[in-house]
Amino acid sequence: MSVSSARESEKRSCWGRPLGSRALWGHHDHAIARINRIANSIRIQEPGPEVVPKLHDLPEECVREILLRISDHRDLDAASSAWTVMASVCNEQRIWRELVNFHFTQQQTDAALAKNNEVVDEKDFDWKKLFHQLRKMYGLREDAQFAETLSLCRHCKCLFWRSLGHPCIADQCPEYRERLKEAGGPLPPHPVPPAAFLKFFSL
Ligand SMILES: [Zn+2]
Structure with missing residues (x-):
């Protein structure tokens, strides 16, 4: 479903006006319009004949x-x-x-x-x-549906690809590392499959 149709169906499914803060809904509406504008301006063009190899x-x-x-x-x-x-x-x-x-x-x-x-x-x-x-x-x-999924570090809240790693407070700050050791060692990162990732942006 495109962002604009999500926006329209959101509007249609409401009788009266949406529950909750009117200002917040206004912000969401603006955010969707902005995402929509950016999405519509993206043009994927086939590279010209001078670009090789295709x-x-x-x-x-x-x-x-x-x-x-x-x-x-x-x-x-x-x-x-x-x-x-x-x-x-x-x-x-x-x-x-x-x-x-x-x-x-x-x-x-x-x-x-x-x-x-x-x-x-x-x-x-x-x-x-x-x-x-x-x-x-x-x-x-x-x-296993994805060869690699994003991970969320439980220490620094950084979102990262596991194969690439990330600069982490748990590695860089000796004081933090010491506290971690006392608490039983570092925690494994939390896997974030694509569906969960998209939820970060849902209204
Ligand atoms: Zn981290």
Whole structure:
């Protein structure tokens, strides 16, 4: 749903006037209008002929490396329908084998294979079929749907990518570190999946 339609439906769903502070609602309304203006002014333009390489110029090995980093099977299907090279790479067993290994444990895979009564050599698996079977049996783990999720540091309240880390008060301030040690050591960061991240901005 676009921001403007959210704004309209918010207005329509109200009988009389919104509950709570009128000034606050006014601020929210202004904020939405501002976000809307910025969103509408964003133009994604195809780079000109002088910009190389473009996606279509990449060798198949690079396209494969990109697709191997996608964790959502729907994105793979969308990529397949966008470009014939991606379609042929998406037909490779390796892509689906990696996806199975990313989303499911060896135990789950073994259980699905046992259910099928299939005793086939691993190289003869139909990994795409197996992936969808596993998806129906176990569902995709919420935390495994994204190759990386944001984290919120419980000490300095910094939002950061776990692979990149962040400059933290727990590392930099000896006094704080000392107090932490007394309290039982640093706490692990809190994972922030995309849905939770969007809630930070909801009205
Ligand atoms: Zn921190």
